[in-house]
Amino acid sequence: MPYQFTVSPDFGPDQLAGWHIFNTWLQHQLETDIHFETFDNFDHQRQAIAKNQVDIIYANPYDASFLVREKGFVAVATPQKQDETTIVALAEGPIQSIEELTPGCKIAQTDDPDISMMGMMMLEPANLDSNNTVILPQNSYIQVAKALIQGKADIGFFLTDAFDSLSTLVKGQLRFLVTSDIQVVSHALLLGPELAARKQELSQKLADMSNDAQGNNLLESLGVTTHP
Numbered sequence: 250m251p252y253q254f255t256v257s258p259d260f261g262p263d264q265l266a267g268w269h270i271f272n273t274w275l276q277h278q279l280e281t282d283i284h285f286e287t288f289d290n291f292d293h294q295r296q297a298i299a300k301n302q303v304d305i306i307y308a309n310p311y312d313a314s315f316l317v318r319e320k321g322f323v324a325v326a327t328p329q330k331q332d333e334t335t336i337v338a339l340a341e342g343p344i345q346s347i348e349e350l351t352p353g354c355k356i357a358q359t360d361d362p363d364i365s366m367m368g369m370m371m372l373e374p375a376n377l378d379s380n381n382t383v384i385l386p387q388n389s390y391i392q393v394a395k396a397l398i399q400g401k402a403d404i405g406f407f408l409t410d411a412f413d414s415l416s417t418l419v420k421g422q423l424r425f426l427v428t429s430d431i432q433v434v435s436h437a438l439l440l441g442p443e444l445a446a447r448k449q450e451l452s453q454k455l456a457d458m459s460n461d462a463q464g465n466n467l468l469e470s471l472g473v474t475t476h477p
Contacts, residue, residue, distance in 0.1 A: 334408065
């Protein structure tokens with residue numbers, strides 16, 4: 250059976266083509282069959298992880314920590330920039346700043362714990378926390394945007410890169426409020442136990458890839474760099 254490769258569900262559809270190309274590159278470099286699989290949401294992906302159905306993953310910080318700690322995965326590469334959270338409201342809505350938010354505020358968010366944690370930290374100026382806000386779980390950042398546009402939520406928590414990748418039409422209906430500047434969490438490319446012994450080999454191949462103009466362009470589009 251081929252190895253299974255997947256990426257965190259917080260990547261937008263426009264980035265999937267690049268990951269398919271990266272998967273083809275992986276197969277050639279590791280000289281083995283690798284199937285690229287995507288999941289609609291974090292819950293479905295975590296179910297596959299629990300069943301040991303994932304061998305290579307570009308994981309969000311929360312899942313990366315769990316996989317390394319509990320599943321024996323090893324980190325090969327990380328993004329060139331750290332993950333940050335952006336809080337957004339409806340452009341035509343009444344909310345123009347964090348300080349204007351009040352208890353009972355409805356927050357649309359995915360089930361990414363790191364984005365939720367950073368988002369909640371940025372609500373502190375309004376004296377808001379998980380005890381006096383209402384969380385509206387969404388399966389994707391597109392759904393977070395839709396909840397805002399449909400008036401179901403007051404604000405939305407986005408992975409900043411996911412917000413930046415929204416179409417101009419969608420972003421035109423939203424109002425940027427604030428972005429975090431924590432610079433301590435990031436996604437990571439991980440190899441599962443069956444491939445862990447090939448970490449150094451793949452790390453070197455990624456370094457070689459970055460020295461090739463075409464390969465470097467692909468890595469930059471995905472935000473990946475060799476793990477130190």
